[in-house]
Amino acid sequence: MYLLLIFLLLYLKNKKDIFYSPETKKKYTISLIVPCWNEEETIAETIEHLLQIEYSGLKKIIIVDDCSSDNSYKIAKKYEENYPKKVQVIQTPKQTGNAAGAKIYGSGFVDTELIGFVDADSYPEKASIKKLVGFFDNPKTGAVTCTIVPRNRNKLLEKMQVIEYNTIAFTRKLLGYLDAIYTTPGPLAVYRKSAFDKIGGFDKNNLTEDIEIAWSLINQGYEIKMDLSTSTTTTAPDKFKEWYKQRRRWGIGGIQCIAKYKKEFMKKGILGMFIIPFFILQFFLGILGLGVFIYLVTTRTISNLLFVTYSVPVGTPLVTMNELYITPSFLNYLGIVLFIVGGIFTLIILSIMKNTVLKKQNIFNILFYSGLYLSVYPVIALSSLYNYFKRNNSWR
C-alpha cells in the first residue's frame, strides 16, 4: 500500500513530464557495446537496428563475441566488412561465461564520452540514443536507460511479460524522480564513461551486473535517469522453465547486491534508506507470505483429508448449504481491496503506456497477471535464496 501510494503521488506530481526527453546542444560521443554469446538468430537484426540509430555522435558499434559456438561471430564479422568505420567485432581471449565479462572486455576498446550497452537480442528505436543523451547535461547523471518491452507477444507467458515490463518501465520512471532507479537493464543503458571508469565498470561476479552497477553508481553519488518516451524491444522467455531460470538469476543477483552493499543498509542516501530496505523487504515479505500460505494450505488439506476419512464411512455429507455462505473476515476485505487497487494501478499504467508500446491487453490478462503470475515470485525468491547459499550461481 505504501509503495502504491508513493507511485500514485509521484505520478500525480509529474504526469505532465512523464514522457519528457531533455534536448541538448552538446554533441556527446558514444560507443555502443553488444555482448554476444550464441545469438546467431538475432545478432544481425540487432546490428541492423544499431546502424539505423539517428545520432551523429555514435562513433562505434562494438560487437564482443564471448567465444560463441554458433555462427554469431561470422555474422557480425560480415557487418564489420560492410561497415568498417562503424562496426568493430572483437572476441574475448577465452569465454568469460557471463554478460559482464564480455561487457568489461569491450569497454576497454572505448574512448568516447558515453558508453552504451545493448543486449544482442535487443532492438533500440532509431531515436533512442538522441533522446537519452540529453540527460547527461546534468553532471550528476551517471547512467540513463529507457523503456524495455518484449518483442514476442503471442503466448500467455509473453503477454504477462508485456504487462510486467510496462509496469516496471513506468514505476522505474517514477522512481527516477526520487533518484531511486536501482537497475540499468541490459537491453539498452548508456553510462557516462568517466563514471563508468570511476566505479570500475561491471562486477563480473554478480549475476545481475546491470543492478549491481546501478547500486555502485548511486553509492558514488551519481543519479540514474529513465526516458519513458523511447523503447528497446527484447526477447522475453516464451517457456516457463526459461522464464523461471531467468527470474531466479535476477533473484540471486539481487541477493548478491544486498550482500555486497549490506554496510550501506540504513545509511544516509537513497541506496541505504530505500533501495536496500526495499529489496530486503521484497524478499522477506515474499518468503513470509509463501510460508504462511504453505502452512495454511497444508493444515487445511490435512484437516479436510481427515474430515473426509471420518465422514465417508459414516455417510455424512461433505459439504452442506450452510458452508457455502462465507463469512469474510476484515483481512479478506483488505486483501480484496489491495487486489483491486493493484489491478486499477496496472490498468492506469497500461492505459498511459498504450500510446507508446502496448498494442492490446484485455482484462483477463490483467487479472491473470495480478492474481497468478505475480504469485510465483515468492517461490522464485525462496529458490533464489536457496541457490544463493548453495552457491549455485552459474549465469548460463
Next chain:
Amino acid sequence: MKNQKYIFLYALILTIIVFNIGIYMGYKLESSRIDKINDMYLEAEMELLDQRIQKDTLDVINLDCDLLVQENIQFADRIFEEALLIKKYEDANKMNDKIKFQHKRFDLLRTLFWINSMRIKEKCNSDYHNLVYIYDYNNPSIKQNARQKFFSKVLGELKEKFGDKIMLIPIAGDNNIPSINLLMKKYEINELPTILIDENIKITELETMEDIEQYLN
C-alpha cells in the same frame, strides 16, 4: 530537477491514514457482529428464563408438559443454529477479542439450558434425548478440528432424522468455567470432542451412524 523525496513522508502519512481507516472499518464490522451475537444472547437468555419459570411453575401448578417440551426443543434447535453462526463469526473475527467473552456467556446459558432440560425431561417424563456436544474451543489440534467438523455434521444429520426426539446442546469444554468443569467431572468427560447422550452414554469415536443411532431409537 526538484528533489521529491518529501513524497516518502506524504505517502507514509497517507498510508497511516488509509491503514487506520481500514482498521477502524474492520473493528466496526467485527463489533457489529458482536452486537448481533449479543442481541441473540439477550433473546436466548430471556427465552430460557421464561422456560425456567415454566419449569418451576410445574412444581406448584399443573402446566401443559407437551407445550413446555415443544418450546424446549425449539429453543435447542435455535441455539444449535446460533452456535454454527457464532463459530463462523469467530473464525472471521481477527481483531476483536470480545467474541470469546460472548462465547463464554453462551456456554453458561447452554449449560443452564441443559440442566433445565434434564429437569423438564424428568418432571414431564418425556422421551426426548439430550445430546450434549462438548468440544475443544480454544486450541483444537488439526485432528481435533477435523473430528469436530465431522461430529458437527453427524449431529446435524441426526437432527434431520430424529427431529423433535433430540435436543442438541453444544458446549465448549475448555473455557475453564467451573460449572461446566464440574459437570464434565461428574460425567467423566476427559476427551474432547465428546457427545454425551442422556447424561449416560459417551461417544468419542464414531465409525457408523448406527453407533449413535442405536441409543436414540
